[in-house]
Amino acid sequence: MNRQTLQGAVLVVGAALSLSLPNAALRGPHAWRPHLDGPPVAHTGGFGELTCQECHAENALNAPGSILGIEGVPTRFQPGEQYRIAIVLQSDDMERAGFQAAVRFTAGNLGGEQAGRLAPIDTRTVVRRSATNGVEYVQHSPGGSAIAPGALATWVFWWTAPRDQGTVVFHVAANSANGDNSPLGDLIYTIHETTQAATIPR
Numbered sequence: 001m002n003r004q005t006l007q008g009a010v011l012v013v014g015a016a017l018s019l020s021l022p023n024a025a026l027r028g029p030h031a032w033r034p035h036l037d038g039p040p041v042a043h044t045g046g047f048g049e050l051t052c053q054e055c056h057a058e059n060a061l062n063a064p065g066s067i068l069g070i071e072g073v074p075t076r077f078q079p080g081e082q083y084r085i086a087i088v089l090q091s092d093d094m095e096r097a098g099f100q101a102a103v104r105f106t107a108g109n110l111g112g113e114q115a116g117r118l119a120p121i122d123t124r125t126v127v128r129r130s131a132t133n134g135v136e137y138v139q140h141s142p143g144g145s146a147i148a149p150g151a152l153a154t155w156v157f158w159w160t161a162p163r164d165q166g167t168v169v170f171h172v173a174a175n176s177a178n179g180d181n182s183p184l185g186d187l188i189y190t191i192h193e194t195t196q197a198a199t200i201p202r
Contacts, residue, residue, distance in 0.1 A: 038142075039098065041137045044137070045190040065093065065187055076199075100174075103170050112133075124141055166197060170195075
């Protein structure tokens with residue numbers, strides 16, 4: 001085989017691989033699919049959970065390029081009080097975006113269990129409950145994967161603080177997606193923030 005023929009064969013093989021990789025990821029028992037309606041539950045990275053990297057694994061977790069934040073978490077919460085929580089993801093190359101969050105007690109007899117209640121504020125989020133552990137997960141809805149001009153994604157939801165005392169942790173995982181409907185080229189980020197119950201006067 002001469003050099004020209006060999007180069008042509010390499011180009012053909014390379015093109016075939018680049019075309020078949022996303023399709024291969026769409027087959028089999030663990031097939032990847034675009035999660036426009038939100039990821040499977042239990043993908044926040046907290047308490048030993050997986051993250052969105054289970055499918056979108058091409059880039060390192062929390063690679064430079066995006067900023068993920070949580071807004072509205074009080075330093076100390078009042079039991080039974082309702083708080084407006086916002087998840088904000090900013091990235092220059094983002095075409096679509098998604099997230100998932102859970103709120104649980106950090107330790108003690110309630111460690112890992114649901115802390116309070118979650119509820120959507122608008123149509124950009126939905127709440128799903130795990131059939132395995134009973135934990136609620138708030139995540140983007142089908143329409144909630146769209147982003148605003150300037151590559152900024154914001155999701156808001158209500159958190160009603162629990163009646164029980166203790167420390168609570170918010171775990172969030174988010175996907176800065178390139179919009180090509182494949183698991184390739186996306187950036188996955190995680191963040192967590194804790195809050196404590198306010199001291200009840202005696």
